[in-house]
Amino acid sequence: MTASPAQASARSPSPPSTSLSLRRVLFQASGRLLALGIVASLGGGAAAVGLVATINAALSTPPEGLSALGLRFAALAVLVLACRTVSLMLFVRLNQTVLARLREHVGARLLAAPYRDLERLGGGQGMALLGEDTNQVATLLVAMPFIVMNGTIVVGCLSYLAWLSWQVFLLSLVAVFGGSLCYRASRKRSQRALREAARWQDVLTGHFSAIFSGAKELKLNRARSAAFLGGPLADAIDRVRAHRTAGLSLLYLSLTIGSTLFFVVIGIILFVLQRPLGADAAVASGYTLVFLYMMAPLEGLLNSLPQMNMARVACQRIEQAAATLDADHAAPMHATVDGAAQPFRELSLHGVTHRYHRESEDASFLLGPIDMSLRAGEVVFLVGGNGSGKTTLAKLVVGLYAPESGHVTVNGRTLSGSVGAAMHREQCTAVFSDFHLFDSLVGLSGAAIDARANRLIARLQLEHKVSVADGMFSTRALSQGQRKRLALVAACLEDRPVIVLDEWAADQDPAFKAIFYREILGELRAQGKAVLVISHDDRYFDAADRMVWIENGRLTDTPPAAGPASRADVRVA
Numbered sequence: 001m002t003a004s005p006a007q008a009s010a011r012s013p014s015p016p017s018t019s020l021s022l023r024r025v026l027f028q029a030s031g032r033l034l035a036l037g038i039v040a041s042l043g044g045g046a047a048a049v050g051l052v053a054t055i056n057a058a059l060s061t062p063p064e065g066l067s068a069l070g071l072r073f074a075a076l077a078v079l080v081l082a083c084r085t086v087s088l089m090l091f092v093r094l095n096q097t098v099l100a101r102l103r104e105h106v107g108a109r110l111l112a113a114p115y116r117d118l119e120r121l122g123g124g125q126g127m128a129l130l131g132e133d134t135n136q137v138a139t140l141l142v143a144m145p146f147i148v149m150n151g152t153i154v155v156g157c158l159s160y161l162a163w164l165s166w167q168v169f170l171l172s173l174v175a176v177f178g179g180s181l182c183y184r185a186s187r188k189r190s191q192r193a194l195r196e197a198a199r200w201q202d203v204l205t206g207h208f209s210a211i212f213s214g215a216k217e218l219k220l221n222r223a224r225s226a227a228f229l230g231g232p233l234a235d236a237i238d239r240v241r242a243h244r245t246a247g248l249s250l251l252y253l254s255l256t257i258g259s260t261l262f263f264v265v266i267g268i269i270l271f272v273l274q275r276p277l278g279a280d281a282a283v284a285s286g287y288t289l290v291f292l293y294m295m296a297p298l299e300g301l302l303n304s305l306p307q308m309n310m311a312r313v314a315c316q317r318i319e320q321a322a323a324t325l326d327a328d329h330a331a332p333m334h335a336t337v338d339g340a341a342q343p344f345r346e347l348s349l350h351g352v353t354h355r356y357h358r359e360s361e362d363a364s365f366l367l368g369p370i371d372m373s374l375r376a377g378e379v380v381f382l383v384g385g386n387g388s389g390k391t392t393l394a395k396l397v398v399g400l401y402a403p404e405s406g407h408v409t410v411n412g413r414t415l416s417g418s419v420g421a422a423m424h425r426e427q428c429t430a431v432f433s434d435f436h437l438f439d440s441l442v443g444l445s446g447a448a449i450d451a452r453a454n455r456l457i458a459r460l461q462l463e464h465k466v467s468v469a470d471g472m473f474s475t476r477a478l479s480q481g482q483r484k485r486l487a488l489v490a491a492c493l494e495d496r497p498v499i500v501l502d503e504w505a506a507d508q509d510p511a512f513k514a515i516f517y518r519e520i521l522g523e524l525r526a527q528g529k530a531v532l533v534i535s536h537d538d539r540y541f542d543a544a545d546r547m548v549w550i551e552n553g554r555l556t557d558t559p560p561a562a563g564p565a566s567r568a569d570v571r572v573a
């Protein structure tokens, strides 16, 4: 591997704000569109109320006065149509803009969160936040013009009623108040059910992704596939169905009771109280017309309440998830190493610990306290049994986990806080055993990068399989060992002084294993890299400058009795 000059790091996107306020995202994203849409909807609603008042006036106007009213009617009808069209167009735009902004915002928030928080959140919930929940919020905006227009019509009709007869207006208010009490009584319970449905939706999303990630295991065994389909998958599908049905049914039930109440009040007014109220025929036909005209918008308004509730639950979930992502430690995305001019000499962990808490078990795994150093131009092998803590230590070394106690120094300088953590990570690159290979050299581009990538690809004997053009790999349809070689190419191109390779050679054939241990590690050493290699290949332990053993989360200065063989002639940490 040829030594190469440091590459300029890619321009990072601007950092996301540390607190996620959905209202801010919604309104900042397109406050002007929202305001215009609301104004158009209000205009449409008001014009619709004007229409009913005109119709009512026409009913009691002699024929000679009808032409003026006809003109007013036509103008109002055109206004209603125009406002409706404008508001629909604006809200469709708003819906897509907000959906895009929300996705960007949630994505950026997730990317800025500490790795440990992402592990805790889990892929299922993360995917649901980006998909289902953001969709629910944005879908509400499609319904918004109808909600605002219907709301305006109902309020306008009630005001017109008040003008026609204050007694009828007061009775109508009683109906509206009673209806809203019914709705409020059911809302809490319904929201609880909808939240539970959303929680199961996370589980379901996890199962859906298992269909792809576990395709081999499921395809190979029909009984397992059937058990998965009829067991966890069916269970999650059913729970989402049951909780969502319960939540929505409760809401619709209360809304039906509310609208029935309204019918009861209309009936009482028209058939019982008309005489006692002493309304003349014009007024009576006026409020009958208003009631009839108001029914459809009122129902529309009531029917949109469940959607508003679903969106509300989705908003709460996004906000809660954001709150669990440790905002204080969310790293600035473009932190650069202070004193980058200083060549890297050493990265050291001092009394560093990390503990995994398992909620379902009493036991927890404690790594550390760890004291160790990685020096420039040195290849260190980390050796230990399964579950001894090698990968956890590697994550601490590269800064994916922040130390729970102890501290990290680079060139003797303590790195603390979120900026220190970001600086720490800027020094490191890694290929973990569960690495992800992007389809391009994300963040790196240019002819020089392509040329260098293709040289590295040739060095790793992959030139007949894959190449890089415009930063894109020509293919990723490769064997696991070949994909790992590509991941190493991507890691080398980052030009970080510390490189961690977690059981990298495990998937390589014997011939290439020898090349890796005997040649490539030496080339990385010659480039001045500090290399930490997690390995079980005891045949090649002599390729290390220094070896470190780990057992039950603690470093040992001698190989554990039952552990991998050690060579007597390599120094111990």
Ligand SMILES: Nc1ncnc2c1ncn2[C@@H]1O[C@H](COP(=O)(O)OP(=O)(O)OP(=O)(O)O)[C@@H](O)[C@H]1O
Residues within 6 Å of the ligand: 119, 356, 357, 358, 365, 384, 385, 386, 387, 388, 389, 390, 391, 392, 393
């Ligand atoms: N995300 C996690 N949450 C909770 N516990 C974890 C997590 N990752 C690892 N552990 C636990 O921590 C311990 C150390 O795991 P680690 O992956 O560091 O071991 P390892 O030495 O790399 O093992 P292997 O050789 O099998 O890869 C194990 O007991 C494991 O069960």
